[in-house]
Amino acid sequence: xxxxxxxxxxxxxxxxxxxxxxxxxxxxxxxxxxxxxxxxxxxxxxxxxxxxxxxxxxxxxxxxxxxxxxxxxxxxxxxxxxxxxxxxxxxxxxxxxxxxxxxxxxxxxxxxxxxxxxxxxxxxxxxxxxxxxxxxxxxxxxxxxxxxxxxxxxxxxxxxxxxxxxxxxxxxxxxxxxxxxxxxxxxxxxxxxxxxxxxxxxxxxxxxxxxxxxxxxxxxxxxxxxxxxxxxxxxxxxxxxxxxxxxxxxxxxxxxxxxxxxxxxxxxxxxxxxxxxxxxxxxxxxxxxxxxxxxxxxxxxxxxxxxxxxxxxxxxxxxxxxxxxxxxxxxxxxxxxxxxxxxxxxxxxxxxxxxxxxxxxxxxxxxxxxxxxxxxxxxxxxxxxxxxxxxxxxxxxxxxxxxxxxxxxxxxxxxxxxxxxxxxxxxxxxxxxxxxxxxxxxxxxxxxxxxxxxxxxxxxxxxxxxxxxxxxxxxxxxxxxxxxxxxxxxxx
Amino acid sequence: xxxxxxxxxxxxxxxxxxxxxxxxxxxxxxxxxxxxxxxxxxxxxxxxxxxxxxxxxxxxxxxxxxxxxxxxxxxxxxxxxxxxxxxxxxxxxxxxxxxxxxxxxxxxxxxxxxxxxxxxxxxxxxxxxxxxxxxxxxxxxxxxxxxxxxxxxxxxxxxxxxxxxxxxxxxxxxxxxxxxxxxxxxxxxxxxxxxxxxxxxxxxxxxxxxxxxxxxxxxxxxxxxxxxxxxxxxxxxxxxxxxxxxxxxxxxxxxxxxxxxxxxxxxxxxxxxxxxxxxxxxxxxxxxxxxxxxxx
Numbered sequence: 001x002x003x004x005x006x007x008x009x010x011x012x013x014x015x016x017x018x019x020x021x022x023x024x025x026x027x028x029x030x031x032x033x034x035x036x037x038x039x040x041x042x043x044x045x046x047x048x049x050x051x052x053x054x055x056x057x058x059x060x061x062x063x064x065x066x067x068x069x070x071x072x073x074x075x076x077x078x079x080x081x082x083x084x085x086x087x088x089x090x091x092x093x094x095x096x097x098x099x100x101x102x103x104x105x106x107x108x109x110x111x112x113x114x115x116x117x118x119x120x121x122x123x124x125x126x127x128x129x130x131x132x133x134x135x136x137x138x139x140x141x142x143x144x145x146x147x148x149x150x151x152x153x154x155x156x157x158x159x160x161x162x163x164x165x166x167x168x169x170x171x172x173x174x175x176x177x178x179x180x181x182x183x184x185x186x187x188x189x190x191x192x193x194x195x196x197x198x199x200x201x202x203x204x205x206x207x208x209x210x211x212x213x214x215x216x217x218x219x220x221x222x223x224x225x226x227x228x229x230x231x232x233x234x235x236x237x238x239x240x241x242x243x244x245x246x247x248x249x250x251x252x253x254x255x256x257x258x259x260x261x262x263x264x265x266x267x268x269x270x271x272x273x274x275x276x277x278x279x280x281x282x283x284x285x286x287x288x289x290x291x292x293x294x295x296x297x298x299x300x301x302x303x304x305x306x307x308x309x310x311x312x313x314x315x316x317x318x319x320x321x322x323x324x325x326x327x328x329x330x331x332x333x334x335x336x337x338x339x340x341x342x343x344x345x346x347x348x349x350x351x352x353x354x355x356x357x358x359x360x361x362x363x364x365x366x367x368x369x370x371x372x373x374x375x376x377x378x379x380x381x382x383x384x385x386x387x388x389x390x391x392x393x394x395x396x397x398x399x400x401x402x403x404x405x406x407x408x409x410x411x412x413x414x415x416x417x418x419x420x421x422x423x424x425x426x427x428x429x430x431x432x433x434x435x436x437x438x439x440x441x442x443x444x445x446x447x448x449x450x451x452x453x454x455x456x457x458x459x460x461x462x463x464x465x466x467x468x469x470x471x472x473x474x475x476x477x478x479x480x481x482x483x484x485x486x487x488x489x490x491x492x
Numbered sequence: 493x494x495x496x497x498x499x500x501x502x503x504x505x506x507x508x509x510x511x512x513x514x515x516x517x518x519x520x521x522x523x524x525x526x527x528x529x530x531x532x533x534x535x536x537x538x539x540x541x542x543x544x545x546x547x548x549x550x551x552x553x554x555x556x557x558x559x560x561x562x563x564x565x566x567x568x569x570x571x572x573x574x575x576x577x578x579x580x581x582x583x584x585x586x587x588x589x590x591x592x593x594x595x596x597x598x599x600x601x602x603x604x605x606x607x608x609x610x611x612x613x614x615x616x617x618x619x620x621x622x623x624x625x626x627x628x629x630x631x632x633x634x635x636x637x638x639x640x641x642x643x644x645x646x647x648x649x650x651x652x653x654x655x656x657x658x659x660x661x662x663x664x665x666x667x668x669x670x671x672x673x674x675x676x677x678x679x680x681x682x683x684x685x686x687x688x689x690x691x692x693x694x695x696x697x698x699x700x701x702x703x704x705x706x707x708x709x710x711x712x713x714x715x716x717x718x719x720x721x722x723x724x725x726x727x728x729x730x731x732x733x734x735x736x737x738x739x740x741x742x743x744x745x746x747x748x749x750x751x752x753x754x755x756x757x758x759x760x761x762x763x764x765x766x767x768x769x770x771x772x773x774x775x776x777x778x779x780x781x782x783x784x785x786x787x788x
Contacts, residue, residue, distance in 0.1 A: 022685050026534065030688075034526070035504070041506060044526040052684040054541055054675075054691040203757040203781055205693075207718070210725045212699070275677050282637070354695040 001036070002028060002083055008067050009050070015063050016251060017056045023049055039068065056266065061338035065225065066232060121170055124176070124215050132215070136222035139165055140230065157227045167216050174212045175205070251480050254451045256334045262335060265481060266377070269339060272485060273346035280350045280489065290314035320352040321445070321491065322416050328403060328423030329389065330360045336452035337422050338380050339481070343488055344420075345370045345379070352416075357409070359401035362391030365409070396426060398468075406436045410443070416434040418446040418491065421472070424453045425465035432464050437471035447471065450478040452489065502532045502559055502625075502668070518547070518554035519703050527690040528555060528668075537648045537669035537685065539633075544674055545736025549631060551692070552670035556627035561668070564622070565629045566615035568636045577643055578653055579617045582610045606657035616647050620663045627668045634673040641683050649686045684777035695737065697724055702776075703737065708744045717751075718755050719744050726767065726777055735767040743767050757781055 009024050027049040034041045043064055051060045116138055123131035139161050252261045296312035304310075325344055327337035341356055348354045348370075355367045364387045369379040391400060413419065419440060441447045449472045451458065451465055459466045469475040478484050503509045510525035520528070528551075529540045537783045540548045556563035566577060574580075586605040596604075612622060619628040626641040629747060630644065647653060671687065695703060701720040705711060719740065727734045735743075743766045752759055761778045 018681075020681075020685055026536070026688075030530050030534055033530060038506075039524055040522050044523040046689060047523075048530060048538075048688040050525045050686075052539070052689045054693075057691060070593060203722075203755070205761060206781060207721045207725060211721065214724070271675060275675075278676055395717060 001031065005031065005046075008046070008063075011067055012050060012060065015059050017051060017059060017063075019050050025053075032365055042068070057137055058264075065228060110293075117165075117170075120165060120219075121173065124170060124174060124212060129218070132219050133226075135221050135224045136219060140223055140226045155491065158224055159225050160225070161223055162220065164426075166218075171212055171216060172204050173211070175209060252481060253479050254339055254481070254484075255333065255479065257335060265339065268481060269342060269346075272481060273343050276343075276485060276489060277347045277350060280347065320350065321418050322353045322414070323351045323355070323418055323491075324409075324413065324419065324444075325354070325356045325420045325422065326363075326401075327356065327358050327421075328360070328396055328398070328401075329358045329383065329387075330394070332396075332426070333422070333424050334384075336478070337492070339384075340420075340422050340450065340478075340484060341370075341383070342377060342380055343484060347488070357405060358387050358389055359396075359398075359405075360389045360391075360394055361397035361400055362389050363401040363404050363408075364388045395428045396423070397430045398423065398425060398427045398464075399431040402436040403433050406439065410440070413440060413443045415443070415445055416443045418448065419444045421447070421449045421468075422452075422464060425449070425458075425468055426462050427464050429462050432467055434464075434467050434471060441471045446473045448473060448487075448491075449475040450484075452479055453474060453477070454479060503529050505529070512558040513554055514706075516554050516557045517706050518550060518558075519699060519706060520551075520640050521695070521699060524551065524692065527688055531668060531688055534688070535651075535666045537671060537687045538690055539671045539673065539679070539687035541675055542689045542694060543734065543736065545693065545738040546692045546694060547737055548670075548672040548692055549596065549629065552627055552629040552672070555668060555670070558628070559625060559668070561625040561627045562622065563627050563629060564615050564619045564667075567631050567633060568633050570635055570637065571637050572640055574643060575639075576614055577616050578614050578647075579655060580612045580614065581606070581657075582612050591776060595726065598772045608658070611655075611658070616644070617653050619667045619669075620651060620653055620661055622667070623664055625665055625667070627670070630669065630671040632674060634676045634679060638680055641680050645686065648683070674729065694727055694734065697721065700724070700737065704741065704744050707741050708748060711744055711748050712753070712761045714754060715747060715752065716744065719747065722755065722760060722781070723767070725781070728748075729777060729780055731768065731773045731776065732770045733768070733773065733788065739767050 005024070005028055009027075012019050026137075027046050030045045030049050032043070034045050036042065043061075046064070047057070047060055051057060056400070119131075119138070120135045123135045140157070252265055254265065257265060290313045293312045293314045297308050297310075300310055300312060301308040308332050323344060325341060327341060329337045337358070341358075344351075344354060345356070354370075355365065356370065357363055357365050366379075366383050366387050369382045369386070391397070437447065449465065449469055451462070453465075455477045457463065465475060476483070476487055478487060503512070505521070506526050506529045509529045510520050510522075513520045513525065513528075527538055530536070540551060542548055553563060555561075589605050589610070590601060594670055611617075615628070619626050626730070633644070648669060651666055652660050654660045671683075694700075697720055700723065701716050704716040704719055705713065708716070723735050723740045723743075742762060746763055746766055747755065747759075750759075750763075760781055764774050768777055
């Protein structure tokens with residue numbers, strides 16, 4: 001068991017979760033206090049002693065599921081055990097009146113797709129977990145088309161299974177059914193309202209939809225687990241853990257994030273900006289002392305016979321920087337720009353003024369979008385739909401955008417302004433116009449360039465970040481939330 | 493670890509913890525019960541994190557009630573220091589003592605005035621010195637500065653407090669310690685390492701329904717079910733602040749007082765302000781709940 005635990009800890013560290021030696025020891029001690037046959041208990045025990053941040057919990061869960069699933073490919077008993085476990089859970093469901101659930105549990109190989117679809121429908125309608133598990137298993141063996149030995153993480157299998165099941169269609173059908181069978185009693189209660197006979201009220205429909213959606217999500221998780229279980233059986237847990245290892249939210253590469261990862265990023269952004277604001281406010285309050293107040297020091301030294309025992313300082317008045325963000329929002333770097341704008345505006349109280357400009361080949365000021373909105377996310381959404389950023393063809397043209405910026409807003413850049421340029425500097429071989437940056441740097445306090453590309457790609461192809469970079473105070477690689485947070489924290 | 497007093501386990505099993513908590517009207521899930529059980533067995537503090545209003549503080553209170561221990565609470569805030577968290581010397585009393593017999597030598601006097609008699613105990617020291625079983629709750633630990641966190645470390649890992657004039661005060665019994673955090677800042681590694689970590693999230697539908705049924709007297713099953721489902725739908729929306737468990741309970745109580753049997757859209761809209769605390773959230777939710785034709 002200890003060896004197993006050590007392996008698990010190594011795996012967690014590989015997934016990016018920091019686990020210290022003490023925590024490892026604690027986990028080992030904790031295991032001696034709980035019943036080892038209880039898998040859930042082990043999961044929580046290890047979680048409580050090894051994982052100390054809720055953001056890491058998902059990564060932990062995945063690692064746990066893989067590492068402590070069926071051990072080894074040659075360990076066939078586990079497979080059977082699993083089967084029987086399923087039968088056990090299926091039997092109460094059967095009493096609940098879902099005979100189909102049992103049929104599936106028995107492994108009906110000869111089912112037609114229609115039967116399977118029907119089974120799925122009934123399982124979702126009743127919300128019976130055992131039946132759902134059975135459907136998941138059937139669906140995976142039928143649709144996933146898994147081939148043994150391929151080094152994949154299973155996302156493709158998942159996609160293939162889900163596509164064949166057509167869950168959206170099922171959801172519609174479920175709602176349809178609910179609408180049809182809506183008890184007239186419910187309408188009788190709300191008889192005064194003008195409603196079509198036999199329909200649900202809006203609220204009820206909404207609730208039902210959420211209920212079914214929750215069950216479908218449950219099914220999706222079940223399918224995911226099933227696929228994972230088979231992959232483990234196929235290739236062993238270590239190999240699989242490597243291919244499904246997901247980065248923690250703060251380490252996700254913003255340029256290449258999947259939709260799911262983007263959601264995770266967005267979720268991580270809110271607490272992050274709050275934390276950053278708290279930290280900066282604190283730093284501002286405690287961090288600095290004002291300069292020596294000579295007059296006051298001498299005045300107070302009179303009471304000690306002219307010896308300046310107690311130096312007095314001026315009240316600290318650190319100036320808040322003024323920020324201008326100029327962001328490329330063309331396809332390739334759009335999500336990066338969005339996150340940066342979001343973060344900068346979320347902590348805008350830490351700056352005396354924040355102005356934002358977005359461009360593709362034309363440039364537009366979007367500061368006003370953020371002013372009215374109480375949620376930066378909303379403003380970011382408006383930028384995508386309303387900002388006037390296309391000049392000719394909608395391909396990035398840094399040269400033109402910068403020139404226009406300089407003509408229209410250049411006057412307003414002051415020595416207190418920090419200018420942030422966001423983009424990959426892929427100029428589609430247009431004219432660079434880097435003199436703008438040169439002049440800008442003379443006027444502004446700082447000019448920073450944030451590049452969401454890995455450093456190795458800079459200056460390759462049509463990227464001219466090097467040419468622009470010579471005029472900037474610093475060019476920063478900024479691919480993950482962690483890097484972004486660090487940069488913004490130092491800026492303020 | 494030898495310095496620690498031998499702990500007498502409070503609980504027999506994880507199931508025991510859960511049943512015990514249920515008896516004092518706190519419905520714990522597997523994870524919560526398991527961590528509480530481990531905290532007792534390993535004599536380790538529990539760091540509880542999670543969104544506001546999910547019963548973090550309530551957990552500590554319930555454990556105290558369940559074990560029949562005294563609850564000692566240290567509310568953290570920015571600027572909390574040693575003299576308010578650990579102990580303080582009672583200067584006035586010391587001064588009086590010095591004035592009372594001024595003819596004694598300084599040596600004698602010094603021994604005298606730094607005695608336990610002149611010590612004002614603050615929550616942490618009090619929890620350590622208590623003879624009877626106690627539960628120590630350090631609430632909102634993320635509010636203190638990073639430096640102040642260090643104050644807690646000695647207490648949390650060794651259950652002792654060092655007082656320079658007196659020596660080290662060790663615990664006679666191991667208190668169960670809960671620290672809660674709303675995650676406004678990252679806690680230090682040193683603190684996290686010494687604790688078991690428990691993240692309490694919004695409960696699942698079934699558990700929330702059960703919580704409503706236990707905590708709101710006189711609520712019908714159908715209404716509790718409806719409340720739980722509406723709240724789940726609301727949590728699915730992208731709101732500034734999602735309704736917490738305590739707000740859900742308030743809402744359920746209100747509905748019971750109003751004599752509502754089953755919620756329709758209008759009633760939901762009129763009472764939404766109990767669940768949600770931002771105007772924009774309320775408007776949004778009202779629209780979502782009433783707007784029949786959601787694109788699907």
